[in-house]
Amino acid sequence: MEFENIETITLLGAGSMGHGIAEVAALAGYEVRLRDIKTEFVENGYEQLVWSLDKLAEKDQISEEEADAAADRVTPLVDVKEAVDDTDVVIEAVPEKMEIKKDVYSEVETYAPDRTIFATNTSSLSITDLSEVTDRPEQFCGMHFFNPPVRMQLVEVITGSHTAESTLDAVEQLAEAFGKTPIRVHKDSPGFIVNRILVPLMNETCWMVSDDEATVAEIDSTTKFDMGLPMGAFELGDQVGNDVTYHVLQYLQEVLGDAYEPAPFLKETVDAERYGKKSGEGFYDYE
Numbered sequence: 001m002e003f004e005n006i007e008t009i010t011l012l013g014a015g016s017m018g019h020g021i022a023e024v025a026a027l028a029g030y031e032v033r034l035r036d037i038k039t040e041f042v043e044n045g046y047e048q049l050v051w052s053l054d055k056l057a058e059k060d061q062i063s064e065e066e067a068d069a070a071a072d073r074v075t076p077l078v079d080v081k082e083a084v085d086d087t088d089v090v091i092e093a094v095p096e097k098m099e100i101k102k103d104v105y106s107e108v109e110t111y112a113p114d115r116t117i118f119a120t121n122t123s124s125l126s127i128t129d130l131s132e133v134t135d136r137p138e139q140f141c142g143m144h145f146f147n148p149p150v151r152m153q154l155v156e157v158i159t160g161s162h163t164a165e166s167t168l169d170a171v172e173q174l175a176e177a178f179g180k181t182p183i184r185v186h187k188d189s190p191g192f193i194v195n196r197i198l199v200p201l202m203n204e205t206c207w208m209v210s211d212d213e214a215t216v217a218e219i220d221s222t223t224k225f226d227m228g229l230p231m232g233a234f235e236l237g238d239q240v241g242n243d244v245t246y247h248v249l250q251y252l253q254e255v256l257g258d259a260y261e262p263a264p265f266l267k268e269t270v271d272a273e274r275y276g277k278k279s280g281e282g283f284y285d286y287e
Ligand code: CAA
Pocket: 051, 052, 053, 055, 056, 122, 123, 145, 146, 147, 148, 149, 150, 151, 152, 195, 198, 230, 231, 236, 239, 240, 244, 245
């Protein structure tokens, strides 16, 4: 698939990354299908997308007409066949679990045209392993956005062992067309670049709370005001989604060892379904 011929993009998963990437693609003028497994998930994702577009319009970052046009370019769907029928690019942003993602690809490859590029927004999982469950490993790569996609500039474009150069070129050009800055990650290593650095940092802060070495407030004041991060470490965790951080750590622990063991404080937070902003509660309360 040549970049110039890309017109339609399918987002699989309407969670915070899925609807955020759908918004970015629609703002760039693409026809977007936003798909999730339940009507309520798709409706919620679409509502969040419209909220974000309205917010951008409110702040004059886009016009109201641009916001309306972008919202109109997005079709919310549950039927997977309809979602990938005759689409040019599939960007998958389903939960960060290898088995869930593999099941999704097995289903999707049946209905997607041969030309379609598969790009995964995985935060950490092996691109090569995921590509091998599809019938097109050479047309498969990582396209990793950051939360919130509409505000974050970077996109990691990750090559798997089988990815063709032409696929990477097309995906990098697509990221540029989205107004983003793609960085090519040449090695398919766990967590790629950003999350290999960032997720252990967030875990370490949770270990400090677990071991009663510092409080959430102390750590966030330090990371935000002294270390110059845009958000405190725990605010960032709530932005990313504590379940996402936890799943990334579980994978890093599995493939890299116990140095990546999730801290008890993080596990307790996830077990209590305090996932962060998206669930209304995380390390902080949002309602
Ligand atoms: N769409 C539109 N508006 C949004 C928004 C969205 N998706 N998300 C937040 N906003 C709005 C807020 O509602 C708020 O609006 P009000 O001012 O009306 O209350 C406003 O944006 C806040 O924006 P500001 O410009 O005032 O704040 P800021 O300059 O601090 O920017 C930020 C916000 C861009 C999120 C900034 O805090 C930041 O860069 N944070 C770090 C985020 C980050 O590092 N993300 C990557 C995490 S790692 C990851 O995602 C990868 C992974 O796989 C786990």
